[in-house]
Amino acid sequence: MNIAKNILRFVVLLILQVLLFNHLNGWGLCHPYIYIMALICMPLLPRWADMLIAFALGFVMDMFCSSLGIHTAACVLIAYLRPLLLAKMVQDPERVMQDVSVDTVGLSQFVRLTVALCLLHHGVVFLMDACTLSHFWILLLRWIISCAVTLFVILGYSTFRKA
Amino acid sequence: MQNLLRFLQRYSNFLLFIVLEVVALLLFVLTQPYQHARFFSAANGFVTSVTQVGDNISGYFTLTRVNRQLAEENAMLREQIVGYQSLIEKQAETDTTYRYAHLRWQFTPAKVVDMQTATAHNYLVINKGSRDNVQEGQGVLSHDGVVGVVSKVNTHFSLVVPLIHPKMNLSCRIMRNRQQGFLHWDGPSSRYAGLNDIGRHIEVREGDTIVTSGLTDRFPQDVMVGVVDKVTLRDGDTNYRISVRLSTDFRSLEYVQIIRNPLSDEHHAIKPQEP
Numbered sequence: 001m002n003i004a005k006n007i008l009r010f011v012v013l014l015i016l017q018v019l020l021f022n023h024l025n026g027w028g029l030c031h032p033y034i035y036i037m038a039l040i041c042m043p044l045l046p047r048w049a050d051m052l053i054a055f056a057l058g059f060v061m062d063m064f065c066s067s068l069g070i071h072t073a074a075c076v077l078i079a080y081l082r083p084l085l086l087a088k089m090v091q092d093p094e095r096v097m098q099d100v101s102v103d104t105v106g107l108s109q110f111v112r113l114t115v116a117l118c119l120l121h122h123g124v125v126f127l128m129d130a131c132t133l134s135h136f137w138i139l140l141l142r143w144i145i146s147c148a149v150t151l152f153v154i155l156g157y158s159t160f161r162k163a
Numbered sequence: 164m165q166n167l168l169r170f171l172q173r174y175s176n177f178l179l180f181i182v183l184e185v186v187a188l189l190l191f192v193l194t195q196p197y198q199h200a201r202f203f204s205a206a207n208g209f210v211t212s213v214t215q216v217g218d219n220i221s222g223y224f225t226l227t228r229v230n231r232q233l234a235e236e237n238a239m240l241r242e243q244i245v246g247y248q249s250l251i252e253k254q255a256e257t258d259t260t261y262r263y264a265h266l267r268w269q270f271t272p273a274k275v276v277d278m279q280t281a282t283a284h285n286y287l288v289i290n291k292g293s294r295d296n297v298q299e300g301q302g303v304l305s306h307d308g309v310v311g312v313v314s315k316v317n318t319h320f321s322l323v324v325p326l327i328h329p330k331m332n333l334s335c336r337i338m339r340n341r342q343q344g345f346l347h348w349d350g351p352s353s354r355y356a357g358l359n360d361i362g363r364h365i366e367v368r369e370g371d372t373i374v375t376s377g378l379t380d381r382f383p384q385d386v387m388v389g390v391v392d393k394v395t396l397r398d399g400d401t402n403y404r405i406s407v408r409l410s411t412d413f414r415s416l417e418y419v420q421i422i423r424n425p426l427s428d429e430h431h432a433i434k435p436q437e438p
Contacts, residue, residue: 019213019217019220048175048176048179051180052183055186058187062190064213069191070187072183072186072190073184073188073191077184
């Protein structure tokens with residue numbers, strides 16, 4: 001049941017990302033990558049499994065974005081850091097084993113976790129994509145706007161699921 | 164040995180992390196030439212079929228605009244047909260060569276898919292190629308007038324050298340007095356070009372219409388090229404300096420016609436061979 005739910009969420013998020021959010025451009029400033037919600041909300045597996053799943057997900061995204069390696073690197077990074085962050089934030093890891101969500105970790109913790117991982121992931125993606133800091137302010141603006149949109153969508157999606 | 168094993172066990176997650184990141188970075192670096200990565204995913208049937216679904220869906224959102232454009236173009240074409248029909252009818256009575264008209268000028272519509280109009284070496288790319296019988300040297304028109312000449316062809320696309328390219332020299336006439344000169348562009352504005360070889364004894368006025376001369380096998384006679392914008396004549400000059408406002412606005416160009424002269428081989432064959 002839980003596995004099916006997670007796989008379904010993976011697929012739904014991937015489709016949303018590829019068909020809708022990849023085409024959002026917003027004057028080059030808005031590139032939200034909402035599919036990372038699948039990684040953020042994944043139940044806590046053994047860490048090697050976490051990273052391998054993240055690697056696969058990133059690779060699939062790269063295929064759709066014609067950007068081999070970029071999403072893969074970013075996804076593996078947040079998959080590596082997520083258990084560390086969770087361990088710092090949550091007192092009762094048993095509950096989280098099943099599912100990381102607003103219900104299990106609480107709204108403020110969930111937002112903090114999402115913001116942190118989102119900033120990391122988007123930062124890595126945009127930096128690797130640009131390969132330069134020459135348009136620093138545009139890059140920074142794009143980073144902030146995209147992260148804000150991603151956060152908004154992820155929170156919206158989780159409340160929508162609850163409703 | 165045991166220490167090594169314990170080390171590996173202890174840091175296995177971190178090591179896996181490093182390995183995966185290195186693989187990702189290798190993928191990134193090795194496929195750095197962007198086209199390579201592009202090819203990798205473009206060649207992947209599944210990815211393309213999924214993106215195709217997306218394109219199909221988003222295609223509906225632009226239908227209104229596309230419809231309007233098509234309707235406008237239809238109206239314009241109908242107008243032109245009427246104009247040409249009356250011309251043909253008029254000419255058919257007097258012109259005996261009319262019965263060879265089917266041997267002249269075949270039109271292939273094409274869409275501009277890429278262009279550069281702001282540099283010193285401008286170009287257009289259109290979406291018809293050798294598969295549609297486009298050949299090097301064929302003329303290209305828009306409904307406003309002359310666009311340029313096809314300079315390179317591959318299977319699906321052609322490169323067009325526009326009027327606003329320094330290598331372009333188009334034989335033209337002043338409509339009013341049939342005087343012939345050469346249109347030449349040396350920048351910078353994409354709306355203006357110069358008309359050379361019009362001697363000072365000829366009368367040129369601002370507002371005169373410039374059309375193709377019909378002295379090459381590339382363009383039919385009397386196709387609109389532009390309008391004389393400014394005429395200057397300095398002391399000691401033998402020729403006018405004429406600035407022509409081109410009728411084609413390259414920056415808003417979308418649809419063009421490639422014209423093929425079925426007699427162009429014969430035209431070339433009879434010309435004296437250059438040594």
